[in-house]
Amino acid sequence: MFPFTEPALAFLRIPTSQNALAAAILPLAALLSWRIWRFTIQPFFFPNEPEELPYWIPYFGHARSFFQDFNAALDNGRKYFKDTKVPYSVWIAGTRIYIVTAPTDVADLDRNTTTLSYHDTIRDMYKWIGATQDTINKLFVLDPSTPYNANLSRPILAVSMLTEYHRQQASPGKKLDELLHDRIIPSMYHALDFDDLHEHPSVLGRTAEGVRISLLDLCSQLFVRSTAEAFLGRTIWKVNPDLLRSFRAWERTNWKFMYQIPEFMSKDMMSAKDDIIHTFVKYFQVPIAERRDSSFFAQTVESMLREMECSEQEMAKIFLLHFWAILGNVYKVAFWAIAYLVYDAKLLEDIRTEIVPAMEDHKLNEEHLIENSPRLHSLVNEVLRLCVTSGLVRDIVKPTLIQGKVLREGSKLMIPYRQLHLNRDVWGQDPCSIKPERFVINTKLINSKSYRPFGGGHTLCPGRFLARRSVSFAVALLVGRFNISVDTERKENGEQKKAGDSVLSFPKMDTTKPSPGASLPHEGDDVIVFLRKYTKF
Numbered sequence: 001m002f003p004f005t006e007p008a009l010a011f012l013r014i015p016t017s018q019n020a021l022a023a024a025i026l027p028l029a030a031l032l033s034w035r036i037w038r039f040t041i042q043p044f045f046f047p048n049e050p051e052e053l054p055y056w057i058p059y060f061g062h063a064r065s066f067f068q069d070f071n072a073a074l075d076n077g078r079k080y081f082k083d084t085k086v087p088y089s090v091w092i093a094g095t096r097i098y099i100v101t102a103p104t105d106v107a108d109l110d111r112n113t114t115t116l117s118y119h120d121t122i123r124d125m126y127k128w129i130g131a132t133q134d135t136i137n138k139l140f141v142l143d144p145s146t147p148y149n150a151n152l153s154r155p156i157l158a159v160s161m162l163t164e165y166h167r168q169q170a171s172p173g174k175k176l177d178e179l180l181h182d183r184i185i186p187s188m189y190h191a192l193d194f195d196d197l198h199e200h201p202s203v204l205g206r207t208a209e210g211v212r213i214s215l216l217d218l219c220s221q222l223f224v225r226s227t228a229e230a231f232l233g234r235t236i237w238k239v240n241p242d243l244l245r246s247f248r249a250w251e252r253t254n255w256k257f258m259y260q261i262p263e264f265m266s267k268d269m270m271s272a273k274d275d276i277i278h279t280f281v282k283y284f285q286v287p288i289a290e291r292r293d294s295s296f297f298a299q300t301v302e303s304m305l306r307e308m309e310c311s312e313q314e315m316a317k318i319f320l321l322h323f324w325a326i327l328g329n330v331y332k333v334a335f336w337a338i339a340y341l342v343y344d345a346k347l348l349e350d351i352r353t354e355i356v357p358a359m360e361d362h363k364l365n366e367e368h369l370i371e372n373s374p375r376l377h378s379l380v381n382e383v384l385r386l387c388v389t390s391g392l393v394r395d396i397v398k399p400t401l402i403q404g405k406v407l408r409e410g411s412k413l414m415i416p417y418r419q420l421h422l423n424r425d426v427w428g429q430d431p432c433s434i435k436p437e438r439f440v441i442n443t444k445l446i447n448s449k450s451y452r453p454f455g456g457g458h459t460l461c462p463g464r465f466l467a468r469r470s471v472s473f474a475v476a477l478l479v480g481r482f483n484i485s486v487d488t489e490r491k492e493n494g495e496q497k498k499a500g501d502s503v504l505s506f507p508k509m510d511t512t513k514p515s516p517g518a519s520l521p522h523e524g525d526d527v528i529v530f531l532r533k534y535t536k537f
Ligand code: HEM
Pocket: 163, 166, 170, 325, 326, 327, 329, 330, 333, 388, 390, 391, 392, 393, 452, 453, 454, 455, 456, 458, 459, 460, 461, 462, 463, 464, 466, 467, 468, 516, 517, 518
């Protein structure tokens, strides 16, 4: 109900002839008073608290700007505080979130496990995916009697054991080598064999000289398909030959999951999520004897969850969250690395020169590649800097001191990695431009506190070795086997497009939505490349 009714205006001694004017002015005056109180006067009473980024709409605060463009909203915060990197807070629909961007603060927060909680944040993800309270208790309540704890000197939570199994699978050593060399790399060779595969899913067209492909599709085949099969075995395709399509739909819509958009506005995300969960349920129903070709991780996690008496439905939800981490980032990093190469002939030649000695009889020697490819590794590191836009989010469970300011308990803390990765003090005045050789010129940058593509502290990504090695291998294999160029002959909508048309311009990264890792190009933006066999090897 509108608050300024006639009796109220009379009480305020405002003549009714001026009602319309008053009706407009009074709410504005009230809003202005509230704003002055909240952002000018109130901070005087709480000098120990970080400043708040001002806003105009009470309760909702910055919800709209963060919803519209997550990273632009963070950049506005940076500019408002004049790039001083002081911690500040934003108010989003009833929640206070502290934003921390100073590299030294980030390093301190990494060590903090007493006043910040990671588990509260992860518990929310399990709740949102639809896990029952019983499953959440099984994951987050310590039970020293469970079989997986039997051989440990100190019992741990089931949710930590899941991460431990990732570490065992993907840390340097026999299990990672086996995963890469016996499973992922053979699938990559297969995905790049366009001769054998007439119905190759990424091929848009063929000529006598070569094939025309969608780079996004190719990266999906090279990484998502090969890694899913490497972890789950071939049965996964028997259960659902269309899993990649569901995963692609999930990738485009999972920001709605992160924002917890109501169901009626996120039917596309819900449907992709349900498809994947349903696929995993059917996968678990296939007798284990028929799934012996799955990975150590998949087998161990499945048997651990069965021992904990989780239903197949609940196991499938847990698997979705973990396979999102396994499959959701690597292909995007590869997409951007290849896109930069395709658009920079000199860079492409430099990388090719570097990897030529690792090629023999069309095969690539990974050991040689690891030891002798500083430029390739620098490119991958630089691409990670530019495309990882995720942030660390934690719950503040006790007052937390940063730069002499106290962050309130009950609020959230966010470290936006993109802000660190574009920190002008470290990356120069043009941090958004790619400098592929940056990490060769200054090898110390890899350890910079402003560089965290895989997070840090006790939640440092356990998949980082697998990610780096598989991206470097696939990029090198592609460069070593093919002459790659942007497809200038591309026909779209029946029209012949020429170089310089927008369809040929470099794809734009979609940083508008929160991502749990790397960002995709905007929907519809892709690179159509032409691959000609490279005949020198
Ligand atoms: C380029 C690829 C990847 C990027 C950019 C990436 C990035 C990250 C980041 C930033 C975190 C930290 C999250 C936090 O602290 O809140 C993380 C955690 C994690 N990542 Fe990755 N990741 C990648 C690939 C992988 C792969 C291939 C796997 C599995 C094989 C994986 C599994 C995980 C898991 C399980 C966690 C949670 C760790 C924990 O809870 O302690 N990631 N990743």
